[in-house]
Amino acid sequence: MSPIRKALPTLVCAATALAMSACSSSVDNNADPTAASATDISVDDGGCTKNHDAIAKAQQTLANNLYGIAAEQSDKGTNTNPDPKGAGDPITLTFSIEGLSHPFLVKQKQLAEEAAARNGVKINVVSANDDVNQQFNDLQTAIAQGTDALMMMPANTEGLGAVLSQAETAKIPYFFTQKGMLGVKPASQVLAPYANEGKMLGEWVVDHYKGRSDVNVAIISGIPGDASSDARVNAFALPLLRACTFNIVANQPGNYRRGDSEKAAQNMLSANPNVDLVVGANDEAALGGLSALQSAGRTGVDVVGMDGETDMFTAIKNGQALATVIHKPTAGIVVDEAVKYLRGEPVPEFKVLPEDLVTKETIDAGSAEPAF
Template sequence: MKIRAAIPTAVFATTLLIAGCSSSVNNNAETTDPASATPVEVDDGGCAKNRDQIASLQQDLAKNLYGIAAEQSGKGENTNPNPKPDGAPIKITFSVEGLSHPFLVKQKELAEAAAAEHGVEINVISANDDVNQQFNDIQNAIAQGTDALMMMPATTQGLDAVLKQAEAKQIPYFFTQKGMLGVDPVSQVLAPYANEGKQLGEWVVEHYKGQEDVNVAIISGIPGDQSSDARVNSFLLPLLRACTFNIVATQPGNYRRGDSEKAAQNMLAANPDVDLLFGANDEAALGGIAALTSSGRQGVDVVGLDGETDMFTAITNGQALATVIHKPTAGIVVDEIAEYMRGNPVPEYKVLDEDLVTRETIESGASQPAF
């Protein structure tokens, strides 16, 4: 357990220069964090021909926020050095990137429900998918005063400057779903991007067990985004270790169905022998299905990640094999804030377990859409 020292009260003169960026760019700054600098022992699974590629992917994951979070989940704790007495009011500000997606609305609902359960006040501020507005919202919350700051950022580029203002006012801050390296949050409860990819990859290896030369096309997410890298690299590792899969093509779909359909069309046209399409999220997988449908191509399996309703329908209809539920974390972070403000320890990193979805789990009633 680590007792966090009180933050110095000296005011930092911080001027925020917000770059012209969007949520479609890399949203997780790299750092020289000790965890990311640890040498990685290569596990090639006995597949010598893929050893170099496996080593590269392992090293990338060791520096990836979501790879680090998966490895460090539950291993460290932080405790508030200045807890509030029982009965004292607690005000939480939750800055969310927007509410234009059902998953984001779910985050808001879970945060508000958890706040009501703990008897704390929460102010949910939507940035309406505007990066500049979100940074301004966070700055305003810091200036006006709040007991704790909770964030699901569209981008973290430049956010460290804003967080120095929170530190100067001794406002503890927390990340939900998406996080950041190189700063000092109390806790980050992050989406299990690395675990999701790993579980799906291991399932794919088992599904194709006994088959040789399975050709795979990858519809990745946002180029340079660590969530996409975590999912894709963690998915690939089991396949490369199995030594029976060939990665024949990779193109980004930007986590969007239309872009992913175009990427799939390109890869399918150039590779007539693709056996499996992997989408870095369900929107990518559904874009792949659209490309297969429009081309009349048959005999290509599809898998994705997120567990959205349309993907459940595709799996039930036999258009896709599997997905993994992408769980919202906002309610858990509110739980942590309430605990932390009362003086109880909370984890530095927390990553939830993931649930694999197949036709069998849907038909049995064991799986429900995430959104």
């Protein structure tokens, strides 16, 4: 979730008139080269022929997306270390995290350190300070200096394959947490259900606006070119496109950061005076959108997001936002998996955690707690 800028890949833009949009082609570095081509996918447009092309493109993106594939394969296959450590051998893990500029990233660090202490192993957490080049350098340094295993939460995966080849040559197993990639050979990937989160929120939005037509939606997407943003935005958009009662009138990236998202929302709201709903690809984006609405004195515009952070809970409870989806941190689980693998126990190739939708009703009932 670092502010790395590339060309926005959101496929919904390609077939929808988007005022003030930043849509252009880009490479999805997590695409599956073996995935079916667009002509091989059965398009489910829900009977909405006007959105058929946009739906087909969104489906294709999700079919190639790591997080859709991971959800389908979760807990179905395992890997076992061919050269396990002894029961009493010390273990040192290196956790390369993209940065600590977001509260969720800070939570990941905390959980990883707690899990390492619980397992009786040493962990070195190395922050790349939101710099993808620094992260690659950090990984190369860890490989050169020696570590029993690498854990990674990458800001971006472009070019990461070369670094991972170095790890394989050094016989250092590696693991992905939250975000991952295809086309490499990690011991395990414990990933966030980005596609499922988007789908869950999109279906809830369709139900919430049932009976209304021409609902105008502005989307604040995440990092351009990032598979997590692609998964969330396209999976969210599909139910809306199939419902045939929503107009996605604008889409701009907010880089998963509140300040950038506020600026993106200001641009979209200025160009689209009739927006009914602002959607954030995460809660920081949604809260940035909320700030833009408040600064502009705009009322009657709904806001939804994804992550389940504390500030979003407060906004929902106060009636300033409608809903979010709990985004569960995974770093602690990956530490557990890494220790198991190093000790010779099988670990899942993919693991995806379940998601939970949060509204004012669930908060008031006390049945949901913030993710961070």
